Amino acid sequence: MAEVATSPRRSRITPEREAELYEAVLDLLREVGYDGLTMDAVATRTRSSKATLYRQWGGKAELVARALRHNKPVSAADIDTGSLRGDLLQMVSRQDDCKMEQDQALMRGLFHAIHGNPELHQAMRQLLIEPEITGLNELLRRAVARGEIAADHPALEYVIHMLVGGFVAREIVEERLPDQEFLQRYLKAVVLPALGL
């Protein structure tokens, strides 16, 4: 399978038009889900031609992954508060709870759509997951460089696993989505102590 380019194929569309298009894709995703979303519907909703959509984004999987990336308020790579504790707290405080809940419903639908859809899986991986992992690793690397934590601290390679646990397990245990208050308590009770902070 071909690599997905890290930015959309260059063209004459403006950033404003691109943002408008991504918003329309997210609205459609919320309305009909990934499997129900068609390029025809995106073309109609955005008054674009399907040919333009395919030329610009290659296909539905890439278009959807880019729309989701556009929707992220800030990525791990952009966080740099000067301390590891501050960086991690900011990672879980990026959104208001209402938006967070909407986005979690959207993401849950997509993670189910990934099952049995290798094209969507690859696009999500390259455009959403890998940049976040890279950003988090960079943030940890800076903490090591500042001397906040030893380079060989055993919990360092599991920060992402701990965070994933915080994001997904509350629904299993309590049938409630995590909110900011929960994530901050979890960070202080689990992630920071495991890192010795």
Added chain:
Amino acid sequence: MAEVATSPRRSRITPEREAELYEAVLDLLREVGYDGLTMDAVATRTRSSKATLYRQWGGKAELVARALRHNKPVSAADIDTGSLRGDLLQMVSRQDDCKMEQDQALMRGLFHAIHGNPELHQAMRQLLIEPEITGLNELLRRAVARGEIAADHPALEYVIHMLVGGFVAREIVEERLPDQEFLQRYLKAVVLPALGL
């Protein structure tokens, strides 16, 4: 929605026959997935009547959840090594890696099937998830009673979240399923230090 009874409706089938039936259900699940599984196929494969299956298990969701529960080698409620560290290590060492990989593929399929299927969701919750949470809480309660950990230790309520992170995040990060060696390292690097053990 009606509560699911904690044991199958009583009848004259023997435990051997019940085990044989659950094995057949798991084989079918691996072959065709939850959505593809029909009570007709279970009846044919096990030479039962559909009427018997419905009378005994109520329906497909409950039959599948009971088959999965039967497949669990040991539940958290049965673990009691005498120390919290020992109990937690045993929790992640219950299966050989080959069986664990098979079971993870099976469970992943089911967690996707749950999406949009409230009946399966309820059966899985009552017959698989809640007994494990109860068992884990019991194991933690004993550790508190033994004085191994303070009753108000802030990480105590997040043990399950940490464990879920260990089980699900490796695939996101490394595209590999967790094996025993990984889970033990994770436990020692994250869960035990967060609990101050």
